[in-house]
Amino acid sequence: MKNKSKLIQLFIFILAIFIAVPIYAKSPDVSSDKDVQEILEQGWQLLSVMHKDKTSLDKGIVLYKNALEKYPQNKELLSWKVAEMTFKKADEERDKDKREQLYKETLSYSQKAIQLDPQSSGGHYWAGLAYVRLAELSGIFSGVGLVNKSKREFEKTISINPDHRFAILSNAVLAAIYLGLPWPMTDNKKAEKYAEEAVKKDPNLTLASVNLGKAYVNLKKYNKGRDELNRCLSTKNPTYYWDSELYDWPGARKLLKEIENKK
Secondary structure (H helix, E strand, C coil): CHHHHCHHHHHHHHHHHHHCCCCCCCCCCCCCCHHHHHHHHHHHHHHHCCCCCCHHHHHHHHHHHHHHHHCHHHHHHHHHHHHHHHHHHHHHCCCHHHHHHHHHHHHHHHHHHHHHCCCCHHHHHHHHHHHHHHHHHCCHHHHHHHHHHHHHHHHHHHHHCCCCHHHHHHHHHHHHHHHHCCCCCCCHHHHHHHHHHHHHHCCCCHHHHHHHHHHHHHCCCHHHHHHHHHHHHCCCCCCCHHHHHHHHHHHHHHHHHHCCCCC
């Protein structure tokens, strides 16, 4: 029971990357509707300053909710954009009850996107992250069920389009989950598989890189682990720069020190 009680805390920390924003000058999401594309760019700019101005998230939620009413032909896209903004606001919320409600709203808007288009990569991805966060806030046994739901959502995201940015992130999240789950649910081989796929698709995704190194170490592949962790530390243009600085590079250095004398 003690092991299971650590279920969420063990892996939730390594998902901190997903409150951040990759360094793109323009929105990576596109619409054929010129007006909707302009809204996506406005939303992206608001997201890019969330670390300096927390009210930007509220503005982004209002922006996308208003767009949902105005552009019904783009409901699938705009639904998961509301989910994205709401998720990031939830991650900034300190009150547990309010945070839980925001994650539930994230899930609701994600599911609306999926209902409109079962092949919605954004819908499935943000639903998966909502389940992860709700698992963190739930009891032990319901937490396990929510984690399983999250895994199915990430696997679906990958199956829709393996090259989509959300599919690459889904591989990274799945690797983190399989590394973080307590025994007997942990699975280093699956973590290795998902992390290798994420690294292959995006060599600059340092979360995937550090987790691949960790999977190698757990499997006693120390030389491969060292090589990958050193490669992680030498990444010049990480996809998520601040997360590399705050989490991934320190994690890689710590792990390298731990395996210093292992062969």
